[in-house]
Amino acid sequence: MKAHYSLHAAPEGFRIAGDSSSTPQERARQLAYRRRDFLRTAAGLALGGSLLGSSPLVRATLAPKKRKVVVITFGGGARDQETFAPEGQENIPHLMTELIPQSTFFSQVINRGILGHYVATASLATGVYETFNNFAAVPPENPTVFEYFRKDLKRPASDAWVVAPSNGFNRIGGSSHRSFGPSLGANVILPKHLLTAATAPSTDYEHLLRDNYETPLYTPQLGGGEFELQQLESILKLSVDDFKARARTLSSPDELSVYVVRQLMRQVAPSLLWITMHDIDIAHAGAYSLYIDGIRRTDRLCADIWKTIQTEPEYAGNTTLFILPDFGRDSDEDSGGNGFQHHRTGDALSRTTWMMALGAGIRQGMVFDRPLQPTDLVPTIGSMLGFSATLSQGSPISELL
Amino acid sequence: MIPSELKPPQFSGYPPEASKLAANYISALQRLPLSFVPSLLREVIEFDFKFPAEREALERELSNLAALSPEQVHEWFGPFEKIRLSSRLESLDWVNSPALFVEQFSAHLWATHQLDAFRAAATDYATRLHAVVPPEPPAMPRLGIAVVGQGVETYDQPLFRKLRPHGAYFTHLTPENGLQQLLDAVAARATAHPEPYAHWYVDGGEAAPHHKSLTCVSYHSLAPARAALSAKMRVEIERPGMGPEALRTLLAQMRPADLDLGKPGDAVLDRFQVKLLTEGSGTQIFSTTFAQWAAREALRRAQPLTLLVRFAPRQRQKPMNELLYGNQSSVELDFVGSLVDADLGAYYNWLNQQRLTGAERSSFVVWFEGHNQALAIGPSLQGGTKSSSPGDLRQLLAWAS
Numbered sequence: 001m002k003a004h005y006s007l008h009a010a011p012e013g014f015r016i017a018g019d020s021s022s023t024p025q026e027r028a029r030q031l032a033y034r035r036r037d038f039l040r041t042a043a044g045l046a047l048g049g050s051l052l053g054s055s056p057l058v059r060a061t062l063a064p065k066k067r068k069v070v071v072i073t074f075g076g077g078a079r080d081q082e083t084f085a086p087e088g089q090e091n092i093p094h095l096m097t098e099l100i101p102q103s104t105f106f107s108q109v110i111n112r113g114i115l116g117h118y119v120a121t122a123s124l125a126t127g128v129y130e131t132f133n134n135f136a137a138v139p140p141e142n143p144t145v146f147e148y149f150r151k152d153l154k155r156p157a158s159d160a161w162v163v164a165p166s167n168g169f170n171r172i173g174g175s176s177h178r179s180f181g182p183s184l185g186a187n188v189i190l191p192k193h194l195l196t197a198a199t200a201p202s203t204d205y206e207h208l209l210r211d212n213y214e215t216p217l218y219t220p221q222l223g224g225g226e227f228e229l230q231q232l233e234s235i236l237k238l239s240v241d242d243f244k245a246r247a248r249t250l251s252s253p254d255e256l257s258v259y260v261v262r263q264l265m266r267q268v269a270p271s272l273l274w275i276t277m278h279d280i281d282i283a284h285a286g287a288y289s290l291y292i293d294g295i296r297r298t299d300r301l302c303a304d305i306w307k308t309i310q311t312e313p314e315y316a317g318n319t320t321l322f323i324l325p326d327f328g329r330d331s332d333e334d335s336g337g338n339g340f341q342h343h344r345t346g347d348a349l350s351r352t353t354w355m356m357a358l359g360a361g362i363r364q365g366m367v368f369d370r371p372l373q374p375t376d377l378v379p380t381i382g383s384m385l386g387f388s389a390t391l392s393q394g395s396p397i398s399e400l401l
Numbered sequence: 402m403i404p405s406e407l408k409p410p411q412f413s414g415y416p417p418e419a420s421k422l423a424a425n426y427i428s429a430l431q432r433l434p435l436s437f438v439p440s441l442l443r444e445v446i447e448f449d450f451k452f453p454a455e456r457e458a459l460e461r462e463l464s465n466l467a468a469l470s471p472e473q474v475h476e477w478f479g480p481f482e483k484i485r486l487s488s489r490l491e492s493l494d495w496v497n498s499p500a501l502f503v504e505q506f507s508a509h510l511w512a513t514h515q516l517d518a519f520r521a522a523a524t525d526y527a528t529r530l531h532a533v534v535p536p537e538p539p540a541m542p543r544l545g546i547a548v549v550g551q552g553v554e555t556y557d558q559p560l561f562r563k564l565r566p567h568g569a570y571f572t573h574l575t576p577e578n579g580l581q582q583l584l585d586a587v588a589a590r591a592t593a594h595p596e597p598y599a600h601w602y603v604d605g606g607e608a609a610p611h612h613k614s615l616t617c618v619s620y621h622s623l624a625p626a627r628a629a630l631s632a633k634m635r636v637e638i639e640r641p642g643m644g645p646e647a648l649r650t651l652l653a654q655m656r657p658a659d660l661d662l663g664k665p666g667d668a669v670l671d672r673f674q675v676k677l678l679t680e681g682s683g684t685q686i687f688s689t690t691f692a693q694w695a696a697r698e699a700l701r702r703a704q705p706l707t708l709l710v711r712f713a714p715r716q717r718q719k720p721m722n723e724l725l726y727g728n729q730s731s732v733e734l735d736f737v738g739s740l741v742d743a744d745l746g747a748y749y750n751w752l753n754q755q756r757l758t759g760a761e762r763s764s765f766v767v768w769f770e771g772h773n774q775a776l777a778i779g780p781s782l783q784g785g786t787k788s789s790s791p792g793d794l795r796q797l798l799a800w801a802s
Contacts, residue, residue, distance in 0.1 A: 285683035286690030
């Protein structure tokens with residue numbers, strides 16, 4: 001676990017930061033308002049509120065069994081100043097001009113859990129703040145959204161998929177909960193693992209095999225449940241040669257993931273699809289330009305996935321897309337951290353993020369400031385698709401239902 | 402074991418001065434909660450290898466703790482007493498391995514949702530300490546200098562955007578002999594106020610010839626140490642059972658001799674350099690990260706009066722494993738990316754300088770090496786201004802002071 005404090009033998013300014021003039025809750029609220037203001041200025045969005053109730057007419061047009069949900073975690077976490085603040089908007093042109101105007105945007109999603117990527121993403125997927133060791137290759141302890149979905153709706157394994165770039169995520173598809181478990185979980189594709197299996201050692205693909213930046217020196221051993229290489233052909237309808245040839249043209253692990261996602265949507269068309277982006281987390285290496293490159297690439301890839309949703313017949317018109325970071329990154333002002341590089345301080349900026357929802361059943365151009373938690377995602381998806389996330393700690397987001 | 406059971410012989414494993422220091426203040430340590438003492442001992446155990454400013458601060462802190470009345474101890478440490486620890490933590494050898502305890506304690510705080518409470522307790526403690534034991538003002542106004550953009554011939558994007566609101570942006574400086582002028586100015590300050598570790602020169606590449614009184618750290622000079630570190634990590638990563646946390650613990654235990662450093666001369670600086678490589682994320686592979694982190698740690702720990710940081714081009718991004726293990730003879734450099742890294746690094750250098758005492762009198766200069774653009778911050782310069790006044794780097798320093 002990484003969380004380090006300079007309690008002692010450091011000058012005053014280097015001690016744990018704290019804006020003594022406001023509480024963490026107030027700082028989170030200020031962040032949300034600022035984000036809302038940025039959006040209202042830049043994208044001309046409306047502020048949601050009590051006047052805007054649910055929209056049963058919109059919802060009634062969607063038959064539950066046909067509805068699909070795609071979740072993208074905006075990988076590795078990014079801060080406002082590199083995204084929604086005026087100086088950061090140049091890094092997210094696709095979100096700003098294409099996606100947000102079509103979305104309902106929540107400006108204050110507060111993560112109260114552990115700020116490690118695997119455990120936080122698992123918390124997103126279970127609706128419970130998981131507390132396992134972020135660096136261990138273990139399944140979540142609580143049922144995942146995939147298990148609820150498949151068990152309640154009696155869906156086959158082919159209807160729930162996860163695509164994740166980091167080998168550490170290979171156990172996220174199913175929990176260790178005794179009433180659920182991997183047999184009810186999602187298929188997990190780790191494109192980097194797939195590429196490694198498909199290729200002999202070669203410099204041609206090294207740019208796509210970057211590691212888990214949070215633990216750049218170590219990759220957990222894979223164990224069970226991963227997508228087998230031979231399924232490339234049987235499920236994704238891809239020959240190993242085609243896969244390798246295409247991979248050679250891509251520039252990052254997340255691009256490889258999105259390529260696999262497109263193939264999966266086209267060939268399998270799962271109703272519940274979860275994509276974890278990770279390129280932005282190169283920030284841990286401390287090179288700001290690479291972090292910015294990661295944000296720009298993720299912005300573009302989110303738009304690519306949205307376009308795919310709109311053009312694939314199985315998805316067009318009946319799919320709700322969620323985009324949200326798992327958490328943020330440390331602020332420049334918190335002397336306990338080192339700015340954008342990490343997410344170790346637990347300060348308001350690293351805990352407070354955003355979420356957008358767009359597509360089927362979602363109002364366009366709305367912004368809501370009330371605080372949500374990432375654990376609200378799973379019960380919200382449950383309400384949309386018709387299953388009950390009984391063990392989740394969160395609540396369905398009424399503005400989306 | 403709990404702190405009230407501490408006895409002087411338990412510190413026999415500490416380096417000589419640290420052992421003596423701990424024994425001198427044993428009665429003060431015995432009164433403090435376990436959620437606090439190991440983080441203090443983590444500093445004490447390093448006392449023999451600390452910079453003068455750190456030693457002074459630590460001794461003042463211990464002295465203050467010894468002077469607190471029982472009522473004050475209760476008042477100051479009440480919030481720490483409320484932090485719940487596990488029996489596993491209590492059974493750790495936190496006297497001899499305080500850093501390991503702190504690492505696991507951090508994980509415990511995250512997992513048990515006590516991080517915010519701990520942050521609040523720590524912030525409150527720091528505020529109280531600062532009020533009772535205010536840090537000494539610097540012997541002379543501090544000066545920070547950042548030199549960025551080495552090797553970049555043209556760059557059409559705006560520079561110093563984050564610093565401009567705080568200083569004057571100069572556009573018509575004479576760049577000739579600029580680095581030498583800066584080094585001369587730093588040397589003059591070192592000569593005027595000769596104090597150990599008070600005047601630093603950090604170079605992200607190969608250090609230019611400089612005055613012998615400067616404390617110099619360079620990425621280039623540490624190439625053998627970086628190679629030795631990579632070799633050791635490669636061996637350890639391949640060892641069965643090795644995980645990211647075990648590796649981190651192992652790195653934290655490395656000493657100068659392990660990295661071919663510990664030659665007679667400057668044990669304090671050698672230990673500092675080892676920590677840069679073993680505790681800094683990305684410092685082993687990206688020179689821009691190294692320079693920024695070295696500056697941050699020098700400011701935090703040594704609290705220098707003068708700090709010149711020259712950023713150098715870093716290698717291009719490759720897979721992390723290749724960066725760690727690859728053939729360094731075929732390094733491809735990313736000049737523009739390095740400039741972007743350094744531009745933000747300069748901002749962080751300024752932020753960190755401003756966290757030290759005497760911030761209102763300090764000056765800061767950042768120069769685009771080889772070009773006529775620079776920015777200066779100082780008591781006599783108005784923020785958010787722009788100047789086309791001609792001058793050289795020597796003149797710029799005079800304006801900033």
